[in-house]
Amino acid sequence: MRKTNFTLLASACALVCAMSSAPACAQTAPQAATVVTGEWNNTALSPDKRSELLLAQMTQQEKLTLVFGHFGADWVAKGLKKHPGARPNSAGFVDGVPRLGIPAQYETDAGLGVATQGSGKNNPRRATSLPSGLATAATWNKELAFQGGAMIGSEARAFGFNVMLAGGVNLLREPRNGRNFEYGGEDPLLAGTIVAQQIKGIESNHIISTMKHYAMNDQETGRFVLDARIDDASARASDLLAMQFVIEQANPGSIMCSYNRVNSVYACENNYLLNEVLKKDWGYKGYVMSDWGAVHSTVASANHGLDQESGWELDVTPYFSGALREAVENGAVPQARLDDMVKRILCSMFAKGVIDHPVTEGGTIDFAAHALVTRADAEEATVLLKNDKNLLPIADSARKIVVIGAHSDVGVLSGGGSSQVYPIGGNAVPGAEPTDWPGPKHYFPSSPLQHIRALAPKAEVTYNDGSDPKAAAAAAAGADVVIVFATQWVAESLDAVNLSLPDGQDALISAVAAANPSTVVVLETGGPVTMPWVNQVGSVLEAWYPGTSGGEAIARILFGVVNPSGHLPTTFPVSENQLPRPVLDGDPKHEEKRFSVNYLEGAAVGYKWFDLKKFKPLFPFGHGLSYTQFAYSNLSSEFKDGKLHVHFNVANTGKVSGKDVPQVYVQDGKGQWEAPKRLGGWDKVELNPGQSKQVSLQVDPRLLAKFDSKTKQWHIRAGTYKVVLAEHAGEVTNKAKLHSINVTLPEQTLDVRGQAKK
Numbered sequence: 001m002r003k004t005n006f007t008l009l010a011s012a013c014a015l016v017c018a019m020s021s022a023p024a025c026a027q028t029a030p031q032a033a034t035v036v037t038g039e040w041n042n043t044a045l046s047p048d049k050r051s052e053l054l055l056a057q058m059t060q061q062e063k064l065t066l067v068f069g070h071f072g073a074d075w076v077a078k079g080l081k082k083h084p085g086a087r088p089n090s091a092g093f094v095d096g097v098p099r100l101g102i103p104a105q106y107e108t109d110a111g112l113g114v115a116t117q118g119s120g121k122n123n124p125r126r127a128t129s130l131p132s133g134l135a136t137a138a139t140w141n142k143e144l145a146f147q148g149g150a151m152i153g154s155e156a157r158a159f160g161f162n163v164m165l166a167g168g169v170n171l172l173r174e175p176r177n178g179r180n181f182e183y184g185g186e187d188p189l190l191a192g193t194i195v196a197q198q199i200k201g202i203e204s205n206h207i208i209s210t211m212k213h214y215a216m217n218d219q220e221t222g223r224f225v226l227d228a229r230i231d232d233a234s235a236r237a238s239d240l241l242a243m244q245f246v247i248e249q250a251n252p253g254s255i256m257c258s259y260n261r262v263n264s265v266y267a268c269e270n271n272y273l274l275n276e277v278l279k280k281d282w283g284y285k286g287y288v289m290s291d292w293g294a295v296h297s298t299v300a301s302a303n304h305g306l307d308q309e310s311g312w313e314l315d316v317t318p319y320f321s322g323a324l325r326e327a328v329e330n331g332a333v334p335q336a337r338l339d340d341m342v343k344r345i346l347c348s349m350f351a352k353g354v355i356d357h358p359v360t361e362g363g364t365i366d367f368a369a370h371a372l373v374t375r376a377d378a379e380e381a382t383v384l385l386k387n388d389k390n391l392l393p394i395a396d397s398a399r400k401i402v403v404i405g406a407h408s409d410v411g412v413l414s415g416g417g418s419s420q421v422y423p424i425g426g427n428a429v430p431g432a433e434p435t436d437w438p439g440p441k442h443y444f445p446s447s448p449l450q451h452i453r454a455l456a457p458k459a460e461v462t463y464n465d466g467s468d469p470k471a472a473a474a475a476a477a478g479a480d481v482v483i484v485f486a487t488q489w490v491a492e493s494l495d496a497v498n499l500s501l502p503d504g505q506d507a508l509i510s511a512v513a514a515a516n517p518s519t520v521v522v523l524e525t526g527g528p529v530t531m532p533w534v535n536q537v538g539s540v541l542e543a544w545y546p547g548t549s550g551g552e553a554i555a556r557i558l559f560g561v562v563n564p565s566g567h568l569p570t571t572f573p574v575s576e577n578q579l580p581r582p583v584l585d586g587d588p589k590h591e592e593k594r595f596s597v598n599y600l601e602g603a604a605v606g607y608k609w610f611d612l613k614k615f616k617p618l619f620p621f622g623h624g625l626s627y628t629q630f631a632y633s634n635l636s637s638e639f640k641d642g643k644l645h646v647h648f649n650v651a652n653t654g655k656v657s658g659k660d661v662p663q664v665y666v667q668d669g670k671g672q673w674e675a676p677k678r679l680g681g682w683d684k685v686e687l688n689p690g691q692s693k694q695v696s697l698q699v700d701p702r703l704l705a706k707f708d709s710k711t712k713q714w715h716i717r718a719g720t721y722k723v724v725l726a727e728h729a730g731e732v733t734n735k736a737k738l739h740s741i742n743v744t745l746p747e748q749t750l751d752v753r754g755q756a757k758k
Helices: 008-019 047-055 060-064 135-137 141-157 189-205 232-236 239-250 270-282 299-303 322-329 335-351 367-381 447-454 469-476 504-513 550-558 607-613 727-732
Strands: 093-094 105-108 208-214 225-228 254-257 285-289 383-387 400-404 460-464 480-486 519-524 538-543 597-599 630-640 643-652 658-660 665-668 679-682 686-687 692-699 706-708 711-715 717-727 741-744 747-750
Touching: 060 322, 060 335, 093 717, 105 141, 135 141, 135 189, 141 189, 141 367, 189 208, 189 239, 189 679, 208 239, 232 239, 232 706, 254 270, 254 480, 270 469, 285 335, 299 322, 322 335, 367 550, 367 665, 400 447, 400 469, 447 460, 447 480, 460 469, 469 504, 480 504, 504 519, 538 550, 550 643, 550 747, 607 679, 630 717, 630 741, 643 658, 643 679, 643 686, 643 717, 665 692, 665 741, 679 692
Parallel strands: 208 254, 225 597, 254 285, 400 460, 400 480, 480 519, 519 538
Antiparallel strands: 093 105, 383 538, 630 643, 643 692, 658 686, 665 679, 665 717, 706 711, 711 747, 717 741
16 A cells, blocks of 8 residues: 655644634545545455445544535525535535545536536526436336446536436325326336436446435425335335335445434434345445435434435534534444445445546536437327327328417426436526526427428418417417427426316316317326316327427327327326325415325336225226327236246338337236236337337236235245236237236245345
8 A cells, every 4th residue: 555644734724624613624625636546446256345445444533524515506695605625516515535536426416417406597507307307217228228327327427426316216105296207107116217217327327326315205295304204015015116126126325314214213313224225135235325304313314224415504503514523423323234234335436436536627518419318218209199180190181280388489497406407508488487496497498380380381380378278279370380389397396286277277278179170289297197178189199297308209200200208107196096195195274284195006006006995097007099090919828937027029000110118917806916017028129010029028027016014024925827928018808809818926035125035
């Protein structure tokens, strides 16, 4: 090992910091001119061994530095300035240890692109935005999810960030949740798989990505005070299973614990969640960071599994600064626990390449190429929900097209909160309310109207803003096609009041459709909405929040340049009365009042709840139409090597190329699961007219099993199960189109990680 001498000033400052409890002390220490090197720099060693060797060289103060994070932006309301080391208007910053070559951690929101905190709205960081996370889940395309993650991860690195707070995988239990648009839908297999691919793409850039928000953070109303109540077995088969899939498939560098309580204990000091499930049962080796403002203790948080306090300025006090040092000194927190916290952080930094590939600001970004990546995502995310009389794609013979509403003349909507990406070209609707948190509300400058006109050069294309339903209806009369754009804006900290389109848009659509039945409705929403007008209109497209190139993507779908292939990652109910909780729990006017949310549905989330209660939804999970037709045949299955294997053929029987998403569902004939069926697997298949392909899938054994909390084992009963091949979850009960076979499975016991017991 080779080391250099510190100056007396550096030594003195380090001594002061070691004795002080001042949270900002670390930022005032001068950096050493040279770096100590050692065997931990040997890239041939495992990240675990390298972190062990490096940990042994660290002083106590250096260890404490790595577990303590700062907010990365000014906080005007509290009169706080960002840490001077942080990137401007970023999420957070953690000091490094220059003496040992440990870089600072530069943290940015979020899962859709490199965000700018609201305090920087007058001088934001301009970046590319993917469509919403829910939209990416609607692609059912694992490769596309990886590519999108790789794209936003590359921009994060170019901007100088090495920790990206991306990877939201909270299940869509509550359709009104204001952050559903950031997540991956209602099914644990789909959400876990898609989000895992996004994380892998992000981390391919030698930066850390997180998985969040762990756990049961399923609504924004009362998110700081609510207590999510659920039994262990139900959690393990739903929300926790989605997160387990993410960890197994992507091994994210960090996990972010959430604001809420789970079964009476705050998530960031919850021994069951952090130590028992995450670190012991699942064997997770990375580190747990808190959400910003989610820490409530020092000793309980540290001993129960929290490894790093994030953005301490949003907490009541700096729990992991002087208080943690004191707790270690008096034995309330063992020294071994602090060492474990630091080693986990170092291990992730080595494993993901953060130490070996340090970031710098000012990297080159190919925004034009990235616009194509996000356009492809938006195109495959768009779901054709209805298409009576083949109104879409718009025919070349159309000579009069009327476009109505939702600022579609200038841009497309995005969701609000910490995930907000500030687009190149600025906000297409400057001044849209709200202009402050959780805004500013943004429309990305990708004009659907402009791209519609470009694809219909022979047609007269006019625009009406939709503010007056009577005027809009008059404009629509006599047109060959009318396209009504409708929006629902939701955001972090702000749930939807209900599932209706706000601001009288339902009445607008009804008035236009009454004047012209050749009406197409394009929805830009954060999640499911009700549609009292659905039988009046010819076609409905769900475009979600479509991102940087959203207007172009929508136009290309409308005119058939691209065949829609999105499928719903969530059930669209007819009304709130079909939900487990028809009325949203909590009171937005009294956010400080603690309350419980009882997950009476247990693991029966989304389509499983609808199956259990025999409700018919407006549009079922997995639904999505195409401009061509597909046929399934030759369904077969076999059980070998402890796995259920399913095989079938898919053929394009229509006249245009397209992509299909055949879905395999499994059913337990004894009714011992939380609901009649579960999604067991899927594939996304691209076929030309007349082309066919054989598809083979494996069903994860846990999707055939029931979890036993007493033994911490998954148990598959011996007997007959049904394998169903379907276009969506609602088709399983359609006897006329059903493709199903019975399979006999042996009794099998799996450990807590889903591995067969010998």
